Amino acid sequence: MRPHFTICCGAESPASMEDLPLWKFEDRVETFPTKDPALALSGQKAAQVEDPEPQVELILGATGPALVGECFTIPVTVASKDHTIFSGELKINLVDVKGGGLFSPREAEPFSMDSHHVELLGVTGPEGEDESLVGPDKIKKIQQSFGLVSVPVLKDGDSWSCKLEIKWHRPKPVMLFVSLGYFPDSNESTSQRIHVHKSLQIEGKTAVVFSHQFMLPFRQDPLLLSRIKSVPGSDQLASLPLNETSILVISAKNCSEVPLLLQSLSIEADDAIERLCTLQHSGMDILRPAQLVPGEEFKKVFTVIPKVESSSLDLGSVSLRWRRNSETEGLSTSAATKEWVLTKHKLPNVQVESPPLVLNLECPPFAVLGDPFTYLVKIRNQTQLLQEVKFSLGDAQSFVLSGSHSDTAFVLPKSEHTLSYKLVPLASGSQQLPRVTVTSVRYSAAFQPSIAASTVFVFPSKPHLKTTDMGDSKLEPIPAE
Secondary structure (H helix, E strand, O other): OOOOOOOOOOOHHOOOOOOOEEEEOOOOEEEEOOOOOEEEEOOOOOOOOOOOOEEEEEOOOOOOOOOOOOOEEEEEEEEOOOOOEEEEEEEEOOOEOOOOOOOOOOOOOOOOOOOOOOEEEHHHHHHOOOHOOOOOOOOOOEOOEEEEEEEOOOOOOOEEEEEEEEHHHOOOOEEEEEEEEOOOOOOOOOOOOOEEEOOOOOOOOOOOOEEEEEOOOOOOOEEEEHHOOOOOOOOOOOEEEEOOOEEEEEEEEEEEOOOOEEEEEEEEEOOOOOEEEEEEEEEOOOOOOOOOOOOEEEEEEEEEOOOOOOOEEEOOOOEEEOOOOOOOOOOOOOOOOOOEEEEEOOOOOOEEEEEOOOEEEEOEEEOOOOOOOOEEEEEEEEOOOEEEEEEEEOOOOOOEEOOOOOOEEOOOOEEEEEEEEEEOOOOOOEEEEOOEEEEEEOOOOEEEOOOOOOOEEOOOOEEEEOOOOOOOEEEOOOOOE
C-alpha cells in the first residue's frame, strides 16, 4: 500500500435520520461512503476500497471526421498535475463500434487489407524528440489495430504528446481506446500501477463520390441497334459508336463535411490491359488546386473514340488526387496532413458497336430575326449495303420552312445523303427547330435528334463581337436605329 492510502469506515441506520444519510468524518467534507449513491442510500453496510484518483490528465483531440484514404492524425497529450510519471506505457486499441474484441500485442494478426477496414499506421512523438535520449527500455509495438508506446519520465507539471496515424480503407465508425498505465514512484516493487482510460468514437466517411455520364457530340446521332432492342429497366451496358467521338463527363462530389482541394483528375488504364480506345480530356488540366466545398461537384469532360467492336470494353479507372483544405478549416500546418490522397474509381465496361447510319445536323450557331439561313440534315451510310431511309420533318411555328417535309431516299454504301432546307425565323429567343425523324427500312428502326440539339437562339438584331478588358469576347446585339 502507498503511504497516503486511507480507509474511512462508518455505519448508520437511515431510519433514524431525517436528512440524507451522508457520512461524516472529522476534517473531511460530507460525502457518500461509495461512489454509487444508490448503494449508500439503501443503508447497506459497505466499504469500498479503491485506488486514489490519478493526478494525470489524458487528452484525445480530433479535428473532425476521418476520410477514407487519408492518413488521419489524432493528437494524444499526457499532462502530469500532481503525480510524477515513472515507467509509463500508452496502449492504443481500435475496436469496431458494432462489436469486436481488443487485440492483444502477443497475438499475431495476419495483415489483410480486406479484414482491416481501419489500420493503425504508427505513432509519432513530439517534433524534435531524440529517441536515443529516451533509453533502451523504450517500447514501441504497432499492429493493424493495436499499439504500445512508452511514455518518458514526466515531472509534476510536465506534459508529453504524440500523434496517432490511422488510415480508413472503408467507411465505418471505430471506437478508439487509449489507456495510460504508470508508476507514481520510482520503486516499482513497492508502488502500484495507476491506469487512466479514455475512449473516442471516430466516424470514417467517404470523401468523394464519383458519377459519370456518356453523351453524344452536339447535333450528331448514330443509329445504335442495341438501344432500340434494349428492354426498359434492364441493366444493359452503355453503348458507344465505333470510331465515333463520344463525350464522357466525370463528376466528383464532395460528400464530406470538410472542404477539399483537388490536384488532378485523370482516367488511367488498368494494369496489363491494353487500351482499345482513344481517351483524352478536353481543355486544360487543373493547374492549381481547385477548392471543393461540401456538397459541391467538380466535373471534367473527356472524349472517347473506341477503336474495336466489343461487348464489354474496359475504359479504366478514374484517379483523383485530393486533400483537406486546412486553411479553410482553420488548422495549422502541423495539425493537418499535406500529403495528397489518391482515390480510384472503376468505370463500368461499355458496349461498342458499329452504327449503320449516322445523322448530323448543321445550322448556324445563332440566327437573326427575319434573316434566312440554311438548315442541313446529313445521313451517312457506314455499311457496304444500299440503305433505304424515310425521313419526315415536323412543322415549327417559329420558322417559315421551304423544302420537302417527307420523302424516301437511297443512300449509297460508304456515302452521305444531304437534305437542305431554308428557314426564316419569325420569333426571337431560344426557338425549336423543325425536328427530323429518320427511319431505316432495312432495320425497321427510327431515330431523331434530341430537343437540345434541335434548338437555336434567335437574336432580334445582328449581334457583334465586343472585346472585354480581360481579353475575352462576347456577343452583344447591335442597337436598332
